[in-house]
Amino acid sequence: MQILDSTILVLAIPLFMFLFLGLVGVKMPRKITGVIGVLGMAVTTILAYTIAFVYFFGEGPQKVDGVYQQLVPVDWTWLSFYADKLVVRLGVLLDPISAMMLVVISTVSFMVHLYSLGYMSDHDGNPEKGFQRYYADLALFTFSMLGLVVSTNIFQMFIFFEMVGVSSYLLIGFYYGLQPANHASKKAFIVTRLADLFFLIGILILSFYTKTFDFINIMGKNGGEVCNAFTSAQGLTFMGCSVTGWALTFIFIGGAGKSAMYPLHIWLPDAMEGPTPVSALIHAATMVVAGVFLVARLFPLYVLEQGAMDIICVVGAFTAFYAAAIACTQSDIKRALAFSTISQIAFMMTSLAVSSANGQLIGGHEAGLGYMASMFHLFTHAMFKALLFLCAGAIIHAVHSNENSKMHGLHKYMPITSIAFLIGCLAIAGIPPFAGFFSKDEILVACYEKGLGWGLWMSMVAGMTAFYMFRIYYLIFFWKKHEVHGEHAPKDQPWTMTVPLIVLALISCVAGFVPFGDLVTWNGQALETHMNWPIAGASVGIALVGIGLATVMYRKENPLPDKLATMFKGLWTASYRRFYMDELYQFITHKIIFQGISKPIAWFDRMIIDGFFNLMGNVTNSASFGIRKMQSGSVQGYVSYYIIGAMLLAAITGVVILCI
Amino acid sequence: MYLIPSLIMFGCGVYGFITRKNMIAMLISLELMLNAVDINFAVFNRYLFPAGHEGMFFSLFAIAIAAAETAVAIAIIINVYRVAKKVDINQITKMKF
Amino acid sequence: MDSIGNVIMYFVFALAIIVFSVLSVTTKKILRSATYLLFVLLATAGIYFQMDYEFLGATQIAVYAGGIVVLFVFAIMLTHKPGEDSEALTSHRRAMGLTACGLGVLVCGVALFSFMKIKEAVELATTDNYTIDKLGTDLLSNKGYLLPFEALSVLLLACIIGAIVIARKR
Numbered sequence A: 001m002q003i004l005d006s007t008i009l010v011l012a013i014p015l016f017m018f019l020f021l022g023l024v025g026v027k028m029p030r031k032i033t034g035v036i037g038v039l040g041m042a043v044t045t046i047l048a049y050t051i052a053f054v055y056f057f058g059e060g061p062q063k064v065d066g067v068y069q070q071l072v073p074v075d076w077t078w079l080s081f082y083a084d085k086l087v088v089r090l091g092v093l094l095d096p097i098s099a100m101m102l103v104v105i106s107t108v109s110f111m112v113h114l115y116s117l118g119y120m121s122d123h124d125g126n127p128e129k130g131f132q133r134y135y136a137d138l139a140l141f142t143f144s145m146l147g148l149v150v151s152t153n154i155f156q157m158f159i160f161f162e163m164v165g166v167s168s169y170l171l172i173g174f175y176y177g178l179q180p181a182n183h184a185s186k187k188a189f190i191v192t193r194l195a196d197l198f199f200l201i202g203i204l205i206l207s208f209y210t211k212t213f214d215f216i217n218i219m220g221k222n223g224g225e226v227c228n229a230f231t232s233a234q235g236l237t238f239m240g241c242s243v244t245g246w247a248l249t250f251i252f253i254g255g256a257g258k259s260a261m262y263p264l265h266i267w268l269p270d271a272m273e274g275p276t277p278v279s280a281l282i283h284a285a286t287m288v289v290a291g292v293f294l295v296a297r298l299f300p301l302y303v304l305e306q307g308a309m310d311i312i313c314v315v316g317a318f319t320a321f322y323a324a325a326i327a328c329t330q331s332d333i334k335r336a337l338a339f340s341t342i343s344q345i346a347f348m349m350t351s352l353a354v355s356s357a358n359g360q361l362i363g364g365h366e367a368g369l370g371y372m373a374s375m376f377h378l379f380t381h382a383m384f385k386a387l388l389f390l391c392a393g394a395i396i397h398a399v400h401s402n403e404n405s406k407m408h409g410l411h412k413y414m415p416i417t418s419i420a421f422l423i424g425c426l427a428i429a430g431i432p433p434f435a436g437f438f439s440k441d442e443i444l445v446a447c448y449e450k451g452l453g454w455g456l457w458m459s460m461v462a463g464m465t466a467f468y469m470f471r472i473y474y475l476i477f478f479w480k481k482h483e484v485h486g487e488h489a490p491k492d493q494p495w496t497m498t499v500p501l502i503v504l505a506l507i508s509c510v511a512g513f514v515p516f517g518d519l520v521t522w523n524g525q526a527l528e529t530h531m532n533w534p535i536a537g538a539s540v541g542i543a544l545v546g547i548g549l550a551t552v553m554y555r556k557e558n559p560l561p562d563k564l565a566t567m568f569k570g571l572w573t574a575s576y577r578r579f580y581m582d583e584l585y586q587f588i589t590h591k592i593i594f595q596g597i598s599k600p601i602a603w604f605d606r607m608i609i610d611g612f613f614n615l616m617g618n619v620t621n622s623a624s625f626g627i628r629k630m631q632s633g634s635v636q637g638y639v640s641y642y643i644i645g646a647m648l649l650a651a652i653t654g655v656v657i658l659c660i
Numbered sequence B: 001m002y003l004i005p006s007l008i009m010f011g012c013g014v015y016g017f018i019t020r021k022n023m024i025a026m027l028i029s030l031e032l033m034l035n036a037v038d039i040n041f042a043v044f045n046r047y048l049f050p051a052g053h054e055g056m057f058f059s060l061f062a063i064a065i066a067a068a069e070t071a072v073a074i075a076i077i078i079n080v081y082r083v084a085k086k087v088d089i090n091q092i093t094k095m096k097f
Numbered sequence C: 001m002d003s004i005g006n007v008i009m010y011f012v013f014a015l016a017i018i019v020f021s022v023l024s025v026t027t028k029k030i031l032r033s034a035t036y037l038l039f040v041l042l043a044t045a046g047i048y049f050q051m052d053y054e055f056l057g058a059t060q061i062a063v064y065a066g067g068i069v070v071l072f073v074f075a076i077m078l079t080h081k082p083g084e085d086s087e088a089l090t091s092h093r094r095a096m097g098l099t100a101c102g103l104g105v106l107v108c109g110v111a112l113f114s115f116m117k118i119k120e121a122v123e124l125a126t127t128d129n130y131t132i133d134k135l136g137t138d139l140l141s142n143k144g145y146l147l148p149f150e151a152l153s154v155l156l157l158a159c160i161i162g163a164i165v166i167a168r169k170r
Helices: A007-023 A030-057 A096-119 A131-149 A154-172 A179-210 A215-219 A228-233 A243-259 A267-273 A276-285 A287-297 A299-304 A306-327 A333-354 A369-399 A415-429 A435-450 A452-477 A495-513 A533-554 A560-567 A569-576 A578-630 A635-659 B003-019 B023-048 B054-084 C004-026 C030-050 C054-079 C091-119 C132-140 C146-167
Strands: A071-081 A086-094
Touching: A007 A030, A007 A071, A007 A086, A007 A096, A007 A131, A030 A096, A030 A131, A086 A096, A086 A154, A096 A131, A096 A276, A096 A287, A096 A369, A096 A495, A131 A154, A131 A276, A131 A287, A154 A179, A154 A243, A154 A267, A154 A276, A154 A287, A179 A215, A179 A228, A179 A243, A179 A267, A215 A299, A228 A243, A228 A299, A243 A287, A243 A299, A243 A306, A267 A276, A267 A333, A276 A287, A276 A333, A276 A369, A287 A299, A287 A333, A287 A369, A299 A306, A299 A333, A306 A333, A306 A452, A333 A369, A333 A435, A333 A452, A369 A415, A369 A435, A369 A495, A415 A435, A415 A452, A415 A495, A415 A533, A435 A452, A435 A495, A435 A533, A452 A533, A533 A560, A560 A569, A635 B003, A635 C091, B003 B023, B003 C004, B003 C091, B023 B054, B023 C004, B023 C030, B023 C054, B054 C054, B054 C146, C004 C030, C030 C054, C054 C132, C132 C146
Parallel strands: none
Antiparallel strands: A071 A086
């Protein structure tokens, strides 16, 4: 299959666009830069679609007896040490999840590229500065993300993990003139970097025992056979847990940092300081699911480590609830969407964690359902969350504010955006026939299979999701009549911005009908799925309750929400302030780490070490000032000194010789 | 025997080099010292090692080098004179510190 | 020191060297100083002749007396107005010069004469008639003088260029 071998092109084009736009773009007019960026991305998208299509539906080596195989079209040894004992490869790995991720990333990225043509063209009426830089950074991000999903080994994955972090840093800090953007980009970078440290430790432990980085070597073809080194390393224990458990937990922490799991979620809401299309691309659809992808990639290993899976499960379930609770009170629409993202990603994580692979049939469903559901949700969520963010971008662009108190009643002014946003909300709330219903239903089924408690908990969170999404929706588009600020009434945006909305809305409508169970499973074999009607009905019911509650409270302007807020004042404030997590971090970093550790170290460095060298420098300095007077500049003076010295030397030599 | 005039010549060179203010005069003193050394070379060669000619060759080379050195020194002096309009050494102390 | 004529000539040369050296460094007129230097150099050449180093003497006259002194005279002409005397020396400076000079002479003299005492007995041997063509052959053959000779050539070239560059009018 020639076309699969050309997967490397999907990576090469964004990289080339990054270099080209970054180096040459500044010399070109902004419009042309943007158009070139969009065209490059369009080519990438078409290519990615072709590859995914051929992979899933074509005939060839990728499908043997109805089982999707892992293909490695490109494999290149990058570094080799100790007579090939330590080999780092770069390559391309194609399997169901990476093919799916190619589609997700290229679609959202293309939409964002197109959308940005309109969104970034002006900033409060002025031409945007750094337009070319923006497109170059977007291309870099797309490249890194694509590279991440097609990694053949865990080390390459780590490299691209870092590159994703860097390009995210660049894009969050795009408005580098603004203080919050700077803080947010630093925060995002430091938090994810800290998590990546654990990831690296995990990689080191894992590869120390398995002696390889390659996924296929560790887990066997299609994850079928985990290598012996891993299973034997499971026997070794360290502090009561197996070493592989430690390794996998550490790797999960790395993923949790990128995927904004509690307690490493704090960077994501702040990352909304970046341009909204960036939020849609990076902080809703692609980068934040890198952690989920990481766990999914190593799923065959996690399955063998039930301890690590339990940690993921607890963290995911808690994060889902926690973020949903916060999202109910946020007034900044982007932040509310950010917490919604955290919650949904936690859904995916939980779903992965409740999945078990060992082939038993539980309650009529084959195991591995959670894995499939997670990937399915990843796919649909990327689409509708990007849609929601792009809608939010359009609204923000129209009213020049993030606060929903400045919006209200926009439905009359921006009908297209309103309908698109409604579709997104319905999708995320899980109302059939929109995309979210199907994927979320699978997740809930998987959770109920794990245990009734998990299922109920996640159902509750799903209900909250419906509630807060419709709260946002009503507060933006209804609530009360819009007060027109300034001369222009807000209106629908130019076609470059509305077309992506329409496209994504359409995808959100139909994505749920993709037969995911046949395509993306953990071992490549088709998974039979069928509707679990009681659970589906229950989840729709609870979603409808959430929507109904939101409708009662927020459809028309009324004093109910305020009354409730004052009734549960403590709870409401805590949620609004995100349960004081940021303050806690602030306290830990500033009061404990800075005061307790960094200050004494800095004092030691400044006083003792610097002081010693300053002393030496000062002594030399004053000594030279003292003898500077001898440098009179008169040659004859020098000669006198010289002659006297030479003669003394000669005399001494003579005396010594005579004495001897 | 020949060393006495060469010694005195050397002494005069040292004295002149230190006391003269004029740069050309200093150069002249320098030539005196060089010359005294040349004589010493020749004398030692002639009286101690009459079979060889190393000392003589050394003097020969020294003379050539002295000529070159003088040419450069005088070029420098003339250049300094062009800039500073004087050739007195104690007035040209810009190079201190 | 065989013949009386040689002795007389030696005293003449030695006296000339001593007197003119002292005059050269003490006279106030710079042009005179250069002239006395010429006499010193000529007397030195005489000493070389007395030691049977004809070529060395000739070089001394040609390069030193003929070349360098003329260079000095030109430099003096370029940098001095006629009849300009150098300033009187301060006593401090003179004392310093005398000290350095005395010290130098003392140390060198002690060194030289303590050394000469050992070898005083050696008489002036007859020379092996070292002619100029022999000297030239030695200079350019593998007797060990070829490398310094060539190095000197390069040095002279460098000096020529350097002198031109430095003295050139900008």
